[in-house]
Amino acid sequence: MSPRLRFHAPPRAEVGRDLVARPPFDRWSDCAPLLTDAAWPSCAELDAWRRAASARDGIARPAFVAQTPGLLADGLHYERRIAERGLLATREGNWHDLFNALVWLRQPLTKRALNARQVADLAVAGPARRTRAQCALTHFDEAGVLVACADPALLAQWDAHDWEGLFGRERAAWGGRIAVQVFGHALLEHALRPRQLVVAKALAFAAEAGFVAALAAGEAAAVRRLDAAAAARIEAGAWLADPQELRPLPLSGIPGWHPGQAEEGFLRTAPCFRPLRPGRRYPPPPRLQTGGFRAGTFR
Numbered sequence: 001m002s003p004r005l006r007f008h009a010p011p012r013a014e015v016g017r018d019l020v021a022r023p024p025f026d027r028w029s030d031c032a033p034l035l036t037d038a039a040w041p042s043c044a045e046l047d048a049w050r051r052a053a054s055a056r057d058g059i060a061r062p063a064f065v066a067q068t069p070g071l072l073a074d075g076l077h078y079e080r081r082i083a084e085r086g087l088l089a090t091r092e093g094n095w096h097d098l099f100n101a102l103v104w105l106r107q108p109l110t111k112r113a114l115n116a117r118q119v120a121d122l123a124v125a126g127p128a129r130r131t132r133a134q135c136a137l138t139h140f141d142e143a144g145v146l147v148a149c150a151d152p153a154l155l156a157q158w159d160a161h162d163w164e165g166l167f168g169r170e171r172a173a174w175g176g177r178i179a180v181q182v183f184g185h186a187l188l189e190h191a192l193r194p195r196q197l198v199v200a201k202a203l204a205f206a207a208e209a210g211f212v213a214a215l216a217a218g219e220a221a222a223v224r225r226l227d228a229a230a231a232a233r234i235e236a237g238a239w240l241a242d243p244q245e246l247r248p249l250p251l252s253g254i255p256g257w258h259p260g261q262a263e264e265g266f267l268r269t270a271p272c273f274r275p276l277r278p279g280r281r282y283p284p285p286p287r288l289q290t291g292g293f294r295a296g297t298f299r
Helices: 017-021 025-036 043-057 078-085 095-106 108-125 132-143 152-159 163-169 185-190 209-216 220-235
Strands: 063-066 087-090 144-149 178-182 199-206 247-250
Touching (some): 025 043, 025 095, 043 063, 043 095, 095 108, 132 199, 144 209, 144 247, 152 163, 178 199, 178 209
Antiparallel strands (some): 199 247
16 A cells, blocks of 8 residues: 655745635635735734734634744643633644634634533543544544535435535535535645645535525625534534544535536546445434524425
8 A cells, every 4th residue: 555645735935816716715815915925924913813803703712823842841732722821833834824823713613612622522531542522523623614505405415425416417506505614724725736636524514595605605694603503513512522423525526616627527537526435324414503594404
């Protein structure tokens, strides 16, 4: 068996200003200077964005501080440092950590819920042992998406790994009856290379069509309500107790997300579109309370 190839993000100089014109970065256009300016943002600059975001919404976020030997000398686990000291160790000039900071800016309640669950598990299991819940929390933090679905037929195709149905015959459903909110910062890093085949680990939920459309359009109110609803579910332990809860979703199949979609047989032959393993079953999607959009039921 050949060793797994390690992903290398492109140098910043290779990432053009058109980055925020294509998915998934088209939803991050308000952060365009942090992504496309020639110079990397410093931790001080990121922290200024953090303070501004918290002033707008009243939600506390950990301070973005440079990961230095002096910071790490406190001996704290990464997650405990966030919870106990309110400090998020951040490597400057690093795509992975930059995207982590941006997700904290955009979806702080879900990030805080993940951190609280991780710290609680560490207190019980200790840092040397990784529980199934910790694996699920980490998988979602790194590669997660939230998927709102208003049509049970789409979910049935997804659960059967009928990729030609979900992304081909139902191409028009994306943005109207099913929509994705990207969360994982490693997933965003991989998406920097347009031809990278990106597969997310998804939490699916049932939603009314109005909410799906609002989320697909990137409406800030929909993103905020989803952040609060997802956080409540994670905090309660109703989500991410086990990695088996997560559905694989090849983002490369979503219309407009990958240039290979124009190639004949892409949905059949690209290695990210794997068949369903015998015996694999996914949990039914919950009904999330997302406020005035009347989310929560398949019709």
